[in-house]
Amino acid sequence: MTSPLDDGVPSARVTGLGWIAGGRFAAERLGLTGSFDDLSELRDELVERGILPAPIRRFAKLDDACRMASLVAGLALHDAGVACGGDVARDVAVLGTSERGCLETNRAFFADYLRHERRSGRGSLFVYTLPSIPASEVSMQFKLVGPTAWLGSADARGRLLLDRAEAMLRRGDSAAVLCFDVSESGGVGLLLDRAPDGPGPVADLAKVRRLAPSLATLEPIVDVVRRAFRA
């Protein structure tokens, strides 16, 4: 796809970025960091520190991709200074990506079905066997009512996600776009908007993209965004 950045029109900006990797987490604009042993412990810590406005609902029932997506989304939203949750709906789109979609949950669902001699699948597993469910889960947890979708590419999914998010902002599909790229062990989430002013430092996305060496995933932009926030 043609990058919408090539025509000189002002780019979107990153207003918040959160990541989880290797037992550590961060909210980059605010400079919050920490470590954890498992995701339940992380969820509890994020609630205690006021990073999550409320516990992630049904956390124990979610699959790993939904847990990770919800947590990095919570970090990114908090980092951007956006208070989400409760009954207040926000016009924020949610775009998710991942290397393997919902492969692990698909595997778990079908293995469980075969273990039960093909009598019945488990509905509580089946509902997570769609690649787009982590994005929908984020929309439910934080009451984000803009478009939601999972986008996949064998090429460069990080670039794809940013291209589509920028296009959505340019078209006015939503006021902001929350993007995430997750796996079972980690993820990156960032909030983009096009508003001219806002609290605290922001990172111009066009500059971020010029400085990021590769966008096969979203991970390479973390260091660049951190530097932009600190500048």
Added chain:
Amino acid sequence: MSRRAIAVEFDLVSALGPDAETTWGALVTGQSGVRPFARFPAGPARPSNAAFVDGLEPGHGDTLVVQMLRPVLERHRHAIPSDAQLLLATTNGEIEYLERAVAGEPASAKDSVPTVLATKVQALVGLERPGVVVSAACASSTVAIAEGAAMIRAGEAESVLIVACDFVSEFVAAGFRSLGALAPDRARPFDRDRRGLSLGEAAGFLLLMDEHRARAEARTCHAEIAGWGVSSDADHITAPSATGQGLATAIRKALATASVDPRNVGSICAHGTGTRPNDAMELQAFARVFADAVPTYSVKGAVGHTMGTAGLVDAIVAVQSLTVGTAPPTAGLLEPDTDALTWVSASPQSCSPMVALSTNSGFGGVNSALVLRRCEAPR
């Protein structure tokens, strides 16, 4: 400069036939492709009926979605420009790879990841650029069409190929059975006694092109994708919003991007799955947007719920409906539910052939709507 996105080529295979024309002919005469089903091992999870495509052979060469797609795409390959941007819409794609791998048969579960299928489709059509997978549950292809049309309107692409496919797998049947969503006999959308959905399978494509290029290449203009809207209920993982608010928002967005007044919508191709919550939610949404009843229909009693392909099937049917000014009957409908009276019919309905609306919703609370405008209709 804002550009119009024109549907210049389309086709599909469904339980009603090997092409779009045959499917349309069967739809308008009230036929149904839902019939006794025996594809995978008998057991409680196997639906007694489904709308399946004739001639597919599980375990023989191509996967079932490729068996559906290959003849459709090869028939039209000459008409698809190699520079088209591919958007592939699917929910489970080639899930049989995973079924076989988990069952201990020689297969790799990783091959079921939809980006692998996108690479295959790219090669099958001979496209220059890698494809993008758009997955938004059962609204996947509507969201893909919306994105494709938006790309053209914004000048990001001159032509976009939307390909959609999903098939009736043991995996999916076991899942819908576990949710209690399957009809015991056949889907009866908007009926007073509707009891669930019928699974279906289909595959097809829609080629969108910028109007200037379409004119330069002397392409047929079947319809304009004039407007689109997508929203999220942000409410429940499987159940649609009881109020219809989310879908109403998507419809209003679609009408706004098309600059169309609700009074000018001549027909609605509804998602109409045949489950009690979905159909009730849709009627709530329509009532929020439209002051008077609009001829409305669902094709799912005829072609089944084709999951990620549902939006493509609906859009193609809506284009065909615009062409002739007839809304097809809702197959399976016996007695409309109270809130569906004056909206749906078991017979074909004549309708204004200028503007049609197509709607889809899916798990996770995603809602989507397209406004399709006849090419010669005033803007």
